[in-house]
Amino acid sequence: MAKRKLSRRRLLAAAAGLPLAGAASAQVIRGDMPWREGEADAPTPVQGGGYKFFNPAEAACIEAVVARLIPRDELGPGAVEAGVPIFIDRQLIGEFGRGARWYMQGPWGSGEKTQGYQTRLTPAAVYRAALKSIDDLVGREGKAATFAKLGPADQDDFLHRLEKGQVQLSGVETKTFFDMLLQNTMEGFWSDPIYGGNRDMVGWKLIGFPGARYDNRPFVTQYGKPYPLPPVGLMGRPAWSRS
Amino acid sequence: MATRLPPVDVLIVGFGWTGAILGQELTDAGLNVLALERGAWRDTPIDFPPTFDQDELRYYWRHELFEPLAHETLTVRNNVSETALPMRRLGSFLPGINVGGAGVHWNGQTWRFLPSDFLARSHNQSRYGAKAIPPDMTIQDWGVTYDELEPHYDKFEYLCGISGKAGNLQGAIQPGGNPFEGPRRREYPNPPLAMSYPPTLFAEAARSLGHSPFPQPAANMSRPYVNPLGVQLGPCTYCGFCEKFGCGNYSKASAQTTILPVLMKKPNFTLRTESEVIKLNYDAAAKRVVSATYVDASGQEFEQPAEMVILAAYILHNVRLLLLSGIGQPYDPQSGQGVIGKNYAYQITSSVNVFFDDKVLNPFIGAGAHGMVVDKYNGDNFDHSGLGFIGGGYIGNIQTGARPIETHPTPEGTPKWGSAWKKAVAANYLKSMSIATHGAVMSHRGNYLDLDPTYRDVYGRPLLRMTFDFTDNEHRMSDYITDRAAEIARAMNPREIKVNYRKGSWDVVPYQTTHNTGGAIMGKDPKSSAINRYLQSWDAHNLFVMGSTAFPQNPGYNPTGTVAALAYFSADAIKNQYLKSPGFLVHA
Ligand SMILES: Cc1cc2nc3c(=O)[nH]c(=O)nc-3n(C[C@H](O)[C@H](O)[C@H](O)COP(=O)(O)OP(=O)(O)OC[C@H]3O[C@@H](n4cnc5c(N)ncnc54)[C@H](O)[C@@H]3O)c2cc1C
Numbered sequence: 001m002a003k004r005k006l007s008r009r010r011l012l013a014a015a016a017g018l019p020l021a022g023a024a025s026a027q028v029i030r031g032d033m034p035w036r037e038g039e040a041d042a043p044t045p046v047q048g049g050g051y052k053f054f055n056p057a058e059a060a061c062i063e064a065v066v067a068r069l070i071p072r073d074e075l076g077p078g079a080v081e082a083g084v085p086i087f088i089d090r091q092l093i094g095e096f097g098r099g100a101r102w103y104m105q106g107p108w109g110s111g112e113k114t115q116g117y118q119t120r121l122t123p124a125a126v127y128r129a130a131l132k133s134i135d136d137l138v139g140r141e142g143k144a145a146t147f148a149k150l151g152p153a154d155q156d157d158f159l160h161r162l163e164k165g166q167v168q169l170s171g172v173e174t175k176t177f178f179d180m181l182l183q184n185t186m187e188g189f190w191s192d193p194i195y196g197g198n199r200d201m202v203g204w205k206l207i208g209f210p211g212a213r214y215d216n217r218p219f220v221t222q223y224g225k226p227y228p229l230p231p232v233g234l235m236g237r238p239a240w241s242r243s
Numbered sequence: 244m245a246t247r248l249p250p251v252d253v254l255i256v257g258f259g260w261t262g263a264i265l266g267q268e269l270t271d272a273g274l275n276v277l278a279l280e281r282g283a284w285r286d287t288p289i290d291f292p293p294t295f296d297q298d299e300l301r302y303y304w305r306h307e308l309f310e311p312l313a314h315e316t317l318t319v320r321n322n323v324s325e326t327a328l329p330m331r332r333l334g335s336f337l338p339g340i341n342v343g344g345a346g347v348h349w350n351g352q353t354w355r356f357l358p359s360d361f362l363a364r365s366h367n368q369s370r371y372g373a374k375a376i377p378p379d380m381t382i383q384d385w386g387v388t389y390d391e392l393e394p395h396y397d398k399f400e401y402l403c404g405i406s407g408k409a410g411n412l413q414g415a416i417q418p419g420g421n422p423f424e425g426p427r428r429r430e431y432p433n434p435p436l437a438m439s440y441p442p443t444l445f446a447e448a449a450r451s452l453g454h455s456p457f458p459q460p461a462a463n464m465s466r467p468y469v470n471p472l473g474v475q476l477g478p479c480t481y482c483g484f485c486e487k488f489g490c491g492n493y494s495k496a497s498a499q500t501t502i503l504p505v506l507m508k509k510p511n512f513t514l515r516t517e518s519e520v521i522k523l524n525y526d527a528a529a530k531r532v533v534s535a536t537y538v539d540a541s542g543q544e545f546e547q548p549a550e551m552v553i554l555a556a557y558i559l560h561n562v563r564l565l566l567l568s569g570i571g572q573p574y575d576p577q578s579g580q581g582v583i584g585k586n587y588a589y590q591i592t593s594s595v596n597v598f599f600d601d602k603v604l605n606p607f608i609g610a611g612a613h614g615m616v617v618d619k620y621n622g623d624n625f626d627h628s629g630l631g632f633i634g635g636g637y638i639g640n641i642q643t644g645a646r647p648i649e650t651h652p653t654p655e656g657t658p659k660w661g662s663a664w665k666k667a668v669a670a671n672y673l674k675s676m677s678i679a680t681h682g683a684v685m686s687h688r689g690n691y692l693d694l695d696p697t698y699r700d701v702y703g704r705p706l707l708r709m710t711f712d713f714t715d716n717e718h719r720m721s722d723y724i725t726d727r728a729a730e731i732a733r734a735m736n737p738r739e740i741k742v743n744y745r746k747g748s749w750d751v752v753p754y755q756t757t758h759n760t761g762g763a764i765m766g767k768d769p770k771s772s773a774i775n776r777y778l779q780s781w782d783a784h785n786l787f788v789m790g791s792t793a794f795p796q797n798p799g800y801n802p803t804g805t806v807a808a809l810a811y812f813s814a815d816a817i818k819n820q821y822l823k824s825p826g827f828l829v830h831a
Pocket residue numbers: 256257258259260261262279280281282337338339340341342343344345346348349350351352353354486487518519520521555556557558560611612757758789790791801802803804806
């Protein structure tokens with residue numbers, strides 16, 4: 001595992017132009033398929049509660065925002081109940097938040113829509129600027145001090161205007177933020193629970209996705225029949241562990 | 244200063260699908276072969292075992308198996324009047340990195356091109372007249388025929404254990420297969436995959452309209468298989484984490500599951516990972532590549548001399564290395580002169596969502612190439628008179644596994660969030676499916692690859708610049724076959740459908756396909772092509788360029804069957820002709 005992690009980190013470190021002191025040279029592989037026990041590069045589950053990226057004001061804002069994007073309603077839990085804010089928080093303190101895999105060298109230009117993402121901000125910086133700007137804008141509009149303090153209908157109205165580009169955030173392009181927010185919210189609702197969202201697999205249960213099922217052969221030709229098994233995550237499902 | 248290393252017989256640059264094929268073939272010929280791969284070693288038990296392989300976030304959305312753009316990317320623009328900007332995040336296509344290349348996370352849809360595809364210019368000209376090909380459409384014949392490639396297609400299909408049903412056995416049309424395909428010498432090595440409900444519904448509807456649907460040829464195993472090298476693959480479990488994922492179950496053909504267990508044991512083969520080739524050192528007077536310069540993980544430079552060099556780094560890196568090394572004349576879209584970067588092409592896709600009220604489809608049951616297909620509107624399988632375009636594509640329902648972050652379709656007019664959205668997603672997820680079209684892109688004078696004047700990689704070298712857009716030909720063709728797909732969708736009697744035409748300019752953001760082609764195309768002479776029919780460079784006789792790099796234009800099928808057939812065709816020529824008398828195999 002150490003070897004493999006190092007390889008990946010090395011590539012990214014090299015990309016960031018960091019010194020590579022002490023890194024081993026190329027691996028020469030001859031005579032067999034290399035394999036050693038315990039090298040499997042398993043994912044690291046999110047541990048512990050509480051925010052590590054968002055400050056209290058940002059946390060209140062993001063919780064209120066995602067609660068409108070995927071609301072709790074008669075169909076069941078929404079984004080907050082699924083843990084989406086914690087999911088986004090942990091993504092933003094990790095590789096994703098740093099844009100570690102992205103090409104982040106200048107010069108910076110805005111270009112055509114078909115040329116894609118062109119801002120110099122990392123996702124962490126995008127959220128930092130956007131959440132502050134949302135609260136500032138709401139405060140200036142005067143209905144409430146912050147987004148979280150607006151009523152649901154006003155919150156929806158604000159988000160609709162954000163989506164349509166009718167309010168302009170400062171320090172970050174509105175569309176860049178909104179697209180990222182919506183995408184990350186879906187990710188937090190439907191990714192494996194090890195990443196902190198999709199708590200109790202509520203996202204999967206809502207739609208009938210069985211999760212990390214390994215063998216669907218018995219069901220391939222069961223035309224029109226409901227899938228009989230409950231969803232399962234990479235760490236199993238709640239019923240597997242007794243507390 | 245680069246450290247100079249002892250010479251080898253053969254140096255392979257890049258160790259994905261084509262690198263592994265050439266490694267296996269040329270070590271069989273007794274040569275001493277060294278492969279250099281920029282990424283790390285990668286294999287099933289350590290990188291994507293069944294205990295954590297089914298992870299949509301990590302592998303697809305966080306791109307863990309794909310090229311990290313921080314290290315190297317390319318710049319994109321739709322035409323020469325725009326300033327190209329870097330592809331900062333992955334989107335439209337997903338180049339691979341690490342051992343096995345993109346072959347680790349491909350779908351396994353394994354096609355042969357049509358016999359007429361190899362004669363794109365002459366065939367269309369003779370059937371529809373010279374005017375059918377607009378002046379700026381720079382399509383060419385390949386210089387190799389279907390019949391010449393047939394044994395090599397067959398070899399790849401048996402290596403991989405392709406599951407499918409022949410449609411044309413030595414000229415006799417077979418019920419249940421693709422009636423339009425070229426003749427094949429024998430059946431597929433494995434029967435088709437078991438079909439789930441959606442492809443079955445698609446096929447019924449297609450048949451009701453007079454089509455001949457058939458199972459998508461699949462590199463997913465329909466049963467246990469031992470390939471001709473003695474390597475064993477297991478039956479596919481339809482887990483739905485296949486396309487964009489590694490297979491935890493040894494059920495999808497890749498270099499790892501078909502070749503490496505044999506090749507890695509050979510005493511005359513060596514692999515160096517984390518070794519990135521930054522330049523081929525070219526002796527223009529001798530018309531030879533003398534060595535390659537590469538950088539290892541610690542940043543040290545090495546010079547590796549070789550008698551022969553196989554460029555197998557994927558089309559985008561193949562073309563960039565040729566440009567950075569000054570091998571061959573760069574293409575100039577103004578004059579139409581030059582060959583390196585010429586005729587870059589892609590794929591044009593569209594889809595139709597189909598929503599039922601009464602059918603539970605369990606769309607998460609799937610595999611990368613699990614589905615049914617209609618080929619009536621591909622290539623020249625139909626009369627194009629009066630249609631205003633040439634070429635075509637296939638129409639199919641491929642159930643690749645509806646992983647929910649990527650796939651949660653909603654009907655026309657549904658908001659993108661909120662309670663109404665949530666309701667629509669919950670109501671439709673299990674009861675919807677999608678029909679895809681997968682179309683050809685003809686080459687065009689203004690679509691090409693060169694070096695970017697502004698943007699640099701981590702070593703300070705210019706990035707590749709891609710100038711590409713769909714032309715009228717592609718849009719007309721794609722709209723036409725999308726309408727045919729919608730007819731099939733309606734014949735399924737759903738509650739409603741949603742037709743998603745491919746509108747406007749090529750956009751780098753949404754994923755389409757990793758079927759980039761051209762840039763160092765094959766052909767009959769050095770004026771119009773970069774490599775000859777054996778994939779040998781016209782400018783360096785000991786340099787062979789693999790991959791879809793060679794395609795003069797991109798037919799309506801996924802490329803890898805043909806990429807592999809060309810690789811075997813080239814390996815045969817190296818073994819049977821080149822080694823006997825090293826030099827140009829075709830005289831200009
Ligand atoms: C999501 C996805 C789905 C696909 N599905 C299908 C499908 O269903 N059917 C189909 O036909 N095709 C499919 N493809 C395409 C298929 O994967 C490619 O056609 C095939 O892998 C190309 O083989 P290659 O050898 O040219 O490149 P690759 O297999 O990508 O190998 C190239 C290798 O070269 C290495 N390399 C690059 N530059 C350097 C350098 N400078 N020095 C050293 N090493 C270098 C790379 O790291 C990589 O390992 C799919 C691709 C993707 C990404």
